[in-house]
Amino acid sequence: MPHPTPPGPPPGPRDPGDAWAVGPDGTKAWGRFGAAGLLVDDGHGRVLLQHRVEWSHHGGTWGIPGGARHQGEDAVTGALRESAEEAGVPEDGVDLRHTAVLDLGFWTYTTVVGRASRPFDPVIADRESLALSWIPLDQVLDLPLHPGFGASWPALRDAITTTPHVVVDAANVVGSVPDGWWKDRAGAASRLLASVSTLAAAGLPADALGLGFDRWWPRWTVVLEGAARGADDVGADVTVVRAEGSGDDAVVAATAAAVDAGDAPVVVVTADRELRERVGALGAEVRGPGWFREQG
The missing domain is CATH 3.40.50 (Rossmann fold)
Structure with a gap:
Protein backbone atom coordinates (compact mmCIF):
# COMPACT_ATOMS: atom_id res chain seq x y z
CA MET A 1 0.00 0.00 0.00
CA PRO A 2 2.19 2.89 -1.24
CA HIS A 3 2.38 5.90 1.00
CA PRO A 4 1.98 9.39 -0.53
CA THR A 5 4.66 12.00 -0.44
CA PRO A 6 3.73 14.95 1.79
CA PRO A 7 2.98 18.25 0.07
CA GLY A 8 6.00 19.88 1.66
CA PRO A 9 8.97 18.94 3.83
CA PRO A 10 8.05 18.26 7.45
CA PRO A 11 9.68 20.30 10.20
CA GLY A 12 13.04 19.05 11.38
CA PRO A 13 15.54 16.74 9.69
CA ARG A 14 14.17 14.61 6.88
CA ASP A 15 14.95 10.90 7.05
CA PRO A 16 16.54 9.36 3.92
CA GLY A 17 13.64 6.90 3.84
CA ASP A 18 11.19 9.71 3.03
CA ALA A 19 11.65 9.37 -0.71
CA TRP A 20 10.28 7.42 -3.64
CA ALA A 21 11.44 3.90 -4.43
CA VAL A 22 11.41 3.32 -8.19
CA GLY A 23 11.04 -0.10 -9.79
CA PRO A 24 12.67 -1.32 -13.02
CA ASP A 25 9.53 -0.42 -14.99
CA GLY A 26 9.31 3.05 -13.48
CA THR A 27 6.69 2.13 -10.87
CA LYS A 28 7.00 4.42 -7.84
CA ALA A 29 6.18 3.61 -4.23
CA TRP A 30 6.70 5.84 -1.20
CA GLY A 31 9.49 4.80 1.14
CA ARG A 32 13.04 4.26 -0.07
CA PHE A 33 13.48 1.48 2.52
CA GLY A 34 9.94 0.19 2.24
CA ALA A 35 6.89 1.15 4.24
CA ALA A 36 4.81 -0.27 7.07
CA GLY A 37 1.46 0.27 8.74
CA LEU A 38 -0.44 -0.95 11.79
CA LEU A 39 -3.75 -2.79 11.76
CA VAL A 40 -4.87 -2.91 15.38
CA ASP A 41 -8.08 -4.36 16.77
CA ASP A 42 -9.55 -3.56 20.15
CA GLY A 43 -10.42 -7.13 21.10
CA HIS A 44 -14.12 -6.34 20.78
CA GLY A 45 -14.62 -6.71 17.04
CA ARG A 46 -13.36 -3.31 15.86
CA VAL A 47 -10.27 -2.16 13.99
CA LEU A 48 -8.69 1.30 13.92
CA LEU A 49 -8.87 2.90 10.48
CA GLN A 50 -7.70 6.23 9.09
CA HIS A 51 -9.70 8.40 6.68
CA ARG A 52 -7.02 9.82 4.42
CA VAL A 53 -6.89 13.50 3.49
CA GLU A 54 -7.93 14.45 -0.04
CA TRP A 55 -4.51 15.65 -1.19
CA SER A 56 -2.89 12.30 -0.44
CA HIS A 57 -2.55 9.40 -2.88
CA HIS A 58 -6.00 7.78 -3.02
CA GLY A 59 -7.23 10.62 -0.83
CA GLY A 60 -10.66 10.22 0.71
CA THR A 61 -10.26 6.47 1.18
CA TRP A 62 -9.90 4.53 4.41
CA GLY A 63 -6.84 2.53 5.38
CA ILE A 64 -4.45 2.02 8.27
CA PRO A 65 -1.95 4.50 9.73
CA GLY A 66 1.52 3.92 8.32
CA GLY A 67 4.28 5.32 6.20
CA ALA A 68 7.87 5.12 5.04
CA ARG A 69 10.35 3.18 7.15
CA HIS A 70 13.40 5.06 8.34
CA GLN A 71 16.90 4.03 7.38
CA GLY A 72 17.88 0.93 9.38
CA GLU A 73 14.40 0.63 10.88
CA ASP A 74 12.62 -2.73 11.01
CA ALA A 75 9.03 -2.95 9.85
CA VAL A 76 7.47 -3.44 13.30
CA THR A 77 9.27 -0.44 14.75
CA GLY A 78 8.29 1.63 11.71
CA ALA A 79 4.63 0.69 11.91
CA LEU A 80 4.44 1.45 15.64
CA ARG A 81 6.26 4.76 15.17
CA GLU A 82 4.04 5.84 12.27
CA SER A 83 0.82 4.89 14.06
CA ALA A 84 1.96 6.81 17.14
CA GLU A 85 2.80 9.86 15.03
CA GLU A 86 -0.37 9.77 12.93
CA ALA A 87 -2.98 8.36 15.30
CA GLY A 88 -1.65 8.60 18.85
CA VAL A 89 -1.44 4.82 19.21
CA PRO A 90 0.57 4.08 22.38
CA GLU A 91 3.64 2.13 21.33
CA ASP A 92 3.51 0.07 24.54
CA GLY A 93 -0.23 -0.51 24.18
CA VAL A 94 -0.22 -3.03 21.33
CA ASP A 95 0.33 -6.79 21.57
CA LEU A 96 1.83 -8.03 18.31
CA ARG A 97 -0.04 -10.77 16.47
CA HIS A 98 1.46 -11.21 13.01
CA THR A 99 2.94 -9.45 9.98
CA ALA A 100 1.91 -9.64 6.34
CA VAL A 101 4.38 -8.53 3.67
CA LEU A 102 3.63 -7.27 0.18
CA ASP A 103 6.89 -7.66 -1.77
CA LEU A 104 7.17 -5.94 -5.15
CA GLY A 105 10.83 -6.85 -5.49
CA PHE A 106 12.10 -3.30 -5.32
CA TRP A 107 9.85 -2.28 -2.43
CA THR A 108 7.93 -3.89 0.44
CA TYR A 109 4.92 -2.89 2.50
CA THR A 110 4.53 -4.67 5.83
CA THR A 111 1.18 -4.75 7.58
CA VAL A 112 1.81 -5.22 11.29
CA VAL A 113 -1.25 -6.71 12.97
CA GLY A 114 -1.76 -6.23 16.68
CA ARG A 115 -4.35 -6.07 19.42
CA ALA A 116 -4.75 -3.21 21.85
CA SER A 117 -3.52 -4.32 25.26
CA ARG A 118 -5.54 -1.54 26.90
CA PRO A 119 -8.26 0.84 25.70
CA PHE A 120 -7.14 4.05 24.03
CA ASP A 121 -8.70 6.82 21.96
CA PRO A 122 -6.98 7.62 18.65
CA VAL A 123 -5.85 11.20 18.15
CA ILE A 124 -5.27 13.00 14.84
CA ALA A 125 -1.66 14.05 15.27
CA ASP A 126 -0.66 15.24 11.77
CA ARG A 127 -2.09 16.48 8.46
CA GLU A 128 -2.64 13.04 6.90
CA SER A 129 -5.99 12.18 8.50
CA LEU A 130 -9.53 13.45 8.01
CA ALA A 131 -10.71 11.10 10.74
CA LEU A 132 -9.65 8.15 12.86
CA SER A 133 -12.26 5.68 13.99
CA TRP A 134 -12.78 2.23 15.48
CA ILE A 135 -14.75 0.42 12.76
CA PRO A 136 -16.70 -2.81 13.42
CA LEU A 137 -15.29 -5.68 11.36
CA ASP A 138 -18.54 -6.23 9.50
CA GLN A 139 -18.64 -2.58 8.42
CA VAL A 140 -15.13 -2.26 6.97
CA LEU A 141 -16.24 -3.23 3.46
CA ASP A 142 -18.96 -0.56 3.57
CA LEU A 143 -16.23 2.11 3.42
CA PRO A 144 -14.33 3.34 0.35
CA LEU A 145 -11.08 1.54 1.08
CA HIS A 146 -7.58 2.38 -0.09
CA PRO A 147 -7.01 -0.11 -2.95
CA GLY A 148 -3.99 -1.71 -1.30
CA PHE A 149 -5.74 -2.18 2.01
CA GLY A 150 -8.93 -3.29 0.30
CA ALA A 151 -7.05 -6.04 -1.56
CA SER A 152 -5.44 -7.34 1.61
CA TRP A 153 -8.44 -6.97 3.94
CA PRO A 154 -10.21 -10.32 3.24
CA ALA A 155 -7.16 -12.36 4.24
CA LEU A 156 -6.42 -10.08 7.19
CA ARG A 157 -10.04 -10.30 8.31
CA ASP A 158 -9.99 -14.10 8.24
CA ALA A 159 -6.98 -14.15 10.56
CA ILE A 160 -8.00 -11.37 12.92
CA THR A 161 -8.99 -13.78 15.71
CA THR A 162 -6.25 -16.37 15.11
CA THR A 163 -4.20 -16.72 18.28
CA PRO A 164 -1.46 -19.37 18.29
Whole structure:
Protein backbone atom coordinates (compact mmCIF):
# COMPACT_ATOMS: atom_id res chain seq x y z
CA MET A 1 0.00 0.00 0.00
CA PRO A 2 2.19 2.89 -1.24
CA HIS A 3 2.38 5.90 1.00
CA PRO A 4 1.98 9.39 -0.53
CA THR A 5 4.66 12.00 -0.44
CA PRO A 6 3.73 14.95 1.79
CA PRO A 7 2.98 18.25 0.07
CA GLY A 8 6.00 19.88 1.66
CA PRO A 9 8.97 18.94 3.83
CA PRO A 10 8.05 18.26 7.45
CA PRO A 11 9.68 20.30 10.20
CA GLY A 12 13.04 19.05 11.38
CA PRO A 13 15.54 16.74 9.69
CA ARG A 14 14.17 14.61 6.88
CA ASP A 15 14.95 10.90 7.05
CA PRO A 16 16.54 9.36 3.92
CA GLY A 17 13.64 6.90 3.84
CA ASP A 18 11.19 9.71 3.03
CA ALA A 19 11.65 9.37 -0.71
CA TRP A 20 10.28 7.42 -3.64
CA ALA A 21 11.44 3.90 -4.43
CA VAL A 22 11.41 3.32 -8.19
CA GLY A 23 11.04 -0.10 -9.79
CA PRO A 24 12.67 -1.32 -13.02
CA ASP A 25 9.53 -0.42 -14.99
CA GLY A 26 9.31 3.05 -13.48
CA THR A 27 6.69 2.13 -10.87
CA LYS A 28 7.00 4.42 -7.84
CA ALA A 29 6.18 3.61 -4.23
CA TRP A 30 6.70 5.84 -1.20
CA GLY A 31 9.49 4.80 1.14
CA ARG A 32 13.04 4.26 -0.07
CA PHE A 33 13.48 1.48 2.52
CA GLY A 34 9.94 0.19 2.24
CA ALA A 35 6.89 1.15 4.24
CA ALA A 36 4.81 -0.27 7.07
CA GLY A 37 1.46 0.27 8.74
CA LEU A 38 -0.44 -0.95 11.79
CA LEU A 39 -3.75 -2.79 11.76
CA VAL A 40 -4.87 -2.91 15.38
CA ASP A 41 -8.08 -4.36 16.77
CA ASP A 42 -9.55 -3.56 20.15
CA GLY A 43 -10.42 -7.13 21.10
CA HIS A 44 -14.12 -6.34 20.78
CA GLY A 45 -14.62 -6.71 17.04
CA ARG A 46 -13.36 -3.31 15.86
CA VAL A 47 -10.27 -2.16 13.99
CA LEU A 48 -8.69 1.30 13.92
CA LEU A 49 -8.87 2.90 10.48
CA GLN A 50 -7.70 6.23 9.09
CA HIS A 51 -9.70 8.40 6.68
CA ARG A 52 -7.02 9.82 4.42
CA VAL A 53 -6.89 13.50 3.49
CA GLU A 54 -7.93 14.45 -0.04
CA TRP A 55 -4.51 15.65 -1.19
CA SER A 56 -2.89 12.30 -0.44
CA HIS A 57 -2.55 9.40 -2.88
CA HIS A 58 -6.00 7.78 -3.02
CA GLY A 59 -7.23 10.62 -0.83
CA GLY A 60 -10.66 10.22 0.71
CA THR A 61 -10.26 6.47 1.18
CA TRP A 62 -9.90 4.53 4.41
CA GLY A 63 -6.84 2.53 5.38
CA ILE A 64 -4.45 2.02 8.27
CA PRO A 65 -1.95 4.50 9.73
CA GLY A 66 1.52 3.92 8.32
CA GLY A 67 4.28 5.32 6.20
CA ALA A 68 7.87 5.12 5.04
CA ARG A 69 10.35 3.18 7.15
CA HIS A 70 13.40 5.06 8.34
CA GLN A 71 16.90 4.03 7.38
CA GLY A 72 17.88 0.93 9.38
CA GLU A 73 14.40 0.63 10.88
CA ASP A 74 12.62 -2.73 11.01
CA ALA A 75 9.03 -2.95 9.85
CA VAL A 76 7.47 -3.44 13.30
CA THR A 77 9.27 -0.44 14.75
CA GLY A 78 8.29 1.63 11.71
CA ALA A 79 4.63 0.69 11.91
CA LEU A 80 4.44 1.45 15.64
CA ARG A 81 6.26 4.76 15.17
CA GLU A 82 4.04 5.84 12.27
CA SER A 83 0.82 4.89 14.06
CA ALA A 84 1.96 6.81 17.14
CA GLU A 85 2.80 9.86 15.03
CA GLU A 86 -0.37 9.77 12.93
CA ALA A 87 -2.98 8.36 15.30
CA GLY A 88 -1.65 8.60 18.85
CA VAL A 89 -1.44 4.82 19.21
CA PRO A 90 0.57 4.08 22.38
CA GLU A 91 3.64 2.13 21.33
CA ASP A 92 3.51 0.07 24.54
CA GLY A 93 -0.23 -0.51 24.18
CA VAL A 94 -0.22 -3.03 21.33
CA ASP A 95 0.33 -6.79 21.57
CA LEU A 96 1.83 -8.03 18.31
CA ARG A 97 -0.04 -10.77 16.47
CA HIS A 98 1.46 -11.21 13.01
CA THR A 99 2.94 -9.45 9.98
CA ALA A 100 1.91 -9.64 6.34
CA VAL A 101 4.38 -8.53 3.67
CA LEU A 102 3.63 -7.27 0.18
CA ASP A 103 6.89 -7.66 -1.77
CA LEU A 104 7.17 -5.94 -5.15
CA GLY A 105 10.83 -6.85 -5.49
CA PHE A 106 12.10 -3.30 -5.32
CA TRP A 107 9.85 -2.28 -2.43
CA THR A 108 7.93 -3.89 0.44
CA TYR A 109 4.92 -2.89 2.50
CA THR A 110 4.53 -4.67 5.83
CA THR A 111 1.18 -4.75 7.58
CA VAL A 112 1.81 -5.22 11.29
CA VAL A 113 -1.25 -6.71 12.97
CA GLY A 114 -1.76 -6.23 16.68
CA ARG A 115 -4.35 -6.07 19.42
CA ALA A 116 -4.75 -3.21 21.85
CA SER A 117 -3.52 -4.32 25.26
CA ARG A 118 -5.54 -1.54 26.90
CA PRO A 119 -8.26 0.84 25.70
CA PHE A 120 -7.14 4.05 24.03
CA ASP A 121 -8.70 6.82 21.96
CA PRO A 122 -6.98 7.62 18.65
CA VAL A 123 -5.85 11.20 18.15
CA ILE A 124 -5.27 13.00 14.84
CA ALA A 125 -1.66 14.05 15.27
CA ASP A 126 -0.66 15.24 11.77
CA ARG A 127 -2.09 16.48 8.46
CA GLU A 128 -2.64 13.04 6.90
CA SER A 129 -5.99 12.18 8.50
CA LEU A 130 -9.53 13.45 8.01
CA ALA A 131 -10.71 11.10 10.74
CA LEU A 132 -9.65 8.15 12.86
CA SER A 133 -12.26 5.68 13.99
CA TRP A 134 -12.78 2.23 15.48
CA ILE A 135 -14.75 0.42 12.76
CA PRO A 136 -16.70 -2.81 13.42
CA LEU A 137 -15.29 -5.68 11.36
CA ASP A 138 -18.54 -6.23 9.50
CA GLN A 139 -18.64 -2.58 8.42
CA VAL A 140 -15.13 -2.26 6.97
CA LEU A 141 -16.24 -3.23 3.46
CA ASP A 142 -18.96 -0.56 3.57
CA LEU A 143 -16.23 2.11 3.42
CA PRO A 144 -14.33 3.34 0.35
CA LEU A 145 -11.08 1.54 1.08
CA HIS A 146 -7.58 2.38 -0.09
CA PRO A 147 -7.01 -0.11 -2.95
CA GLY A 148 -3.99 -1.71 -1.30
CA PHE A 149 -5.74 -2.18 2.01
CA GLY A 150 -8.93 -3.29 0.30
CA ALA A 151 -7.05 -6.04 -1.56
CA SER A 152 -5.44 -7.34 1.61
CA TRP A 153 -8.44 -6.97 3.94
CA PRO A 154 -10.21 -10.32 3.24
CA ALA A 155 -7.16 -12.36 4.24
CA LEU A 156 -6.42 -10.08 7.19
CA ARG A 157 -10.04 -10.30 8.31
CA ASP A 158 -9.99 -14.10 8.24
CA ALA A 159 -6.98 -14.15 10.56
CA ILE A 160 -8.00 -11.37 12.92
CA THR A 161 -8.99 -13.78 15.71
CA THR A 162 -6.25 -16.37 15.11
CA THR A 163 -4.20 -16.72 18.28
CA PRO A 164 -1.46 -19.37 18.29
CA HIS A 165 -0.25 -20.61 21.66
CA VAL A 166 2.92 -22.57 22.43
CA VAL A 167 3.07 -24.67 25.60
CA VAL A 168 6.57 -25.82 26.56
CA ASP A 169 7.25 -28.92 28.65
CA ALA A 170 10.39 -27.49 30.23
CA ALA A 171 11.59 -30.72 31.84
CA ASN A 172 11.52 -32.55 28.53
CA VAL A 173 13.12 -29.76 26.52
CA VAL A 174 15.90 -29.14 29.06
CA GLY A 175 16.49 -32.87 29.46
CA SER A 176 16.91 -33.40 25.72
CA VAL A 177 20.42 -31.90 25.74
CA PRO A 178 23.12 -33.55 27.97
CA ASP A 179 24.76 -30.28 29.00
CA GLY A 180 24.92 -30.88 32.73
CA TRP A 181 21.45 -29.50 33.43
CA TRP A 182 20.99 -31.99 36.28
CA LYS A 183 23.64 -30.17 38.31
CA ASP A 184 21.51 -27.01 38.48
CA ARG A 185 17.92 -27.62 37.42
CA ALA A 186 16.75 -24.13 38.36
CA GLY A 187 19.61 -22.54 36.43
CA ALA A 188 18.89 -24.68 33.38
CA ALA A 189 15.22 -23.73 33.56
CA SER A 190 16.17 -20.05 33.86
CA ARG A 191 18.19 -20.32 30.65
CA LEU A 192 15.25 -21.95 28.92
CA LEU A 193 12.90 -19.18 30.09
CA ALA A 194 15.33 -16.58 28.77
CA SER A 195 15.30 -18.32 25.38
CA VAL A 196 11.49 -18.39 25.36
CA SER A 197 11.36 -14.71 26.29
CA THR A 198 13.64 -13.92 23.34
CA LEU A 199 11.38 -15.86 20.98
CA ALA A 200 8.30 -14.17 22.45
CA ALA A 201 9.81 -10.79 21.57
CA ALA A 202 11.05 -11.77 18.11
CA GLY A 203 8.10 -13.88 16.97
CA LEU A 204 8.17 -17.09 14.94
CA PRO A 205 8.19 -17.65 11.18
CA ALA A 206 4.68 -18.44 9.96
CA ASP A 207 5.69 -21.84 8.57
CA ALA A 208 6.94 -22.92 12.01
CA LEU A 209 3.32 -22.77 13.16
CA GLY A 210 1.73 -23.95 9.91
CA LEU A 211 0.16 -20.55 9.36
CA GLY A 212 0.07 -18.05 6.53
CA PHE A 213 1.51 -14.54 6.27
CA ASP A 214 5.08 -13.79 7.36
CA ARG A 215 5.66 -13.90 11.12
CA TRP A 216 3.54 -14.58 14.22
CA TRP A 217 3.76 -13.67 17.89
CA PRO A 218 2.10 -16.58 19.73
CA ARG A 219 1.23 -16.74 23.39
CA TRP A 220 3.79 -18.73 25.39
CA THR A 221 3.32 -20.93 28.46
CA VAL A 222 6.22 -22.77 30.09
CA VAL A 223 5.59 -25.51 32.67
CA LEU A 224 8.24 -26.08 35.35
CA GLU A 225 8.31 -28.93 37.84
CA GLY A 226 10.44 -30.10 40.74
CA ALA A 227 13.64 -28.19 41.44
CA ALA A 228 13.19 -26.25 38.18
CA ARG A 229 10.41 -24.30 39.87
CA GLY A 230 13.12 -22.16 41.44
CA ALA A 231 13.97 -20.61 38.06
CA ASP A 232 14.14 -16.85 37.77
CA ASP A 233 11.06 -14.92 36.70
CA VAL A 234 10.82 -13.56 33.17
CA GLY A 235 8.77 -10.81 31.57
CA ALA A 236 5.01 -10.71 31.32
CA ASP A 237 5.17 -11.95 27.72
CA VAL A 238 5.70 -15.51 29.00
CA THR A 239 3.32 -17.32 31.36
CA VAL A 240 5.21 -19.58 33.76
CA VAL A 241 3.39 -22.44 35.48
CA ARG A 242 5.27 -23.80 38.50
CA ALA A 243 3.64 -27.19 38.95
CA GLU A 244 3.10 -28.28 42.54
CA GLY A 245 2.61 -31.87 41.45
CA SER A 246 2.97 -33.69 38.14
CA GLY A 247 4.52 -31.59 35.40
CA ASP A 248 2.73 -33.67 32.76
CA ASP A 249 -0.63 -32.97 34.39
CA ALA A 250 0.19 -29.26 34.44
CA VAL A 251 1.09 -29.32 30.72
CA VAL A 252 -2.23 -31.02 29.95
CA ALA A 253 -4.10 -28.47 32.06
CA ALA A 254 -2.35 -25.55 30.35
CA THR A 255 -3.11 -27.06 26.97
CA ALA A 256 -6.77 -27.58 27.84
CA ALA A 257 -7.03 -23.97 29.05
CA ALA A 258 -5.55 -22.66 25.81
CA VAL A 259 -7.90 -24.78 23.69
CA ASP A 260 -10.91 -23.75 25.79
CA ALA A 261 -9.93 -20.08 25.35
CA GLY A 262 -10.15 -20.50 21.58
CA ASP A 263 -6.41 -20.23 20.92
CA ALA A 264 -5.32 -22.04 17.76
CA PRO A 265 -3.14 -23.65 16.81
CA VAL A 266 -2.05 -24.81 20.24
CA VAL A 267 1.43 -26.30 19.92
CA VAL A 268 2.92 -28.39 22.74
CA VAL A 269 6.69 -28.84 22.79
CA THR A 270 7.59 -32.26 24.22
CA ALA A 271 9.01 -35.60 23.16
CA ASP A 272 7.26 -37.57 25.91
CA ARG A 273 5.16 -40.20 24.15
CA GLU A 274 2.36 -40.44 26.72
CA LEU A 275 2.12 -36.67 27.05
CA ARG A 276 2.01 -36.28 23.27
CA GLU A 277 -1.01 -38.59 23.19
CA ARG A 278 -2.77 -36.75 26.01
CA VAL A 279 -2.42 -33.27 24.51
CA GLY A 280 -3.11 -34.58 21.02
CA ALA A 281 -6.46 -35.86 22.27
CA LEU A 282 -7.28 -32.26 23.24
CA GLY A 283 -6.65 -31.06 19.69
CA ALA A 284 -3.15 -29.71 20.20
CA GLU A 285 -0.30 -30.11 17.74
CA VAL A 286 2.98 -31.47 19.03
CA ARG A 287 6.57 -30.50 18.24
CA GLY A 288 9.75 -32.02 19.62
CA PRO A 289 12.52 -30.20 21.50
CA GLY A 290 14.50 -29.98 18.25
CA TRP A 291 11.77 -27.77 16.77
CA PHE A 292 12.12 -25.39 19.69
CA ARG A 293 15.89 -25.20 19.34
CA GLU A 294 15.59 -24.52 15.62
CA GLN A 295 13.56 -21.38 16.32
CA GLY A 296 16.44 -19.82 18.21
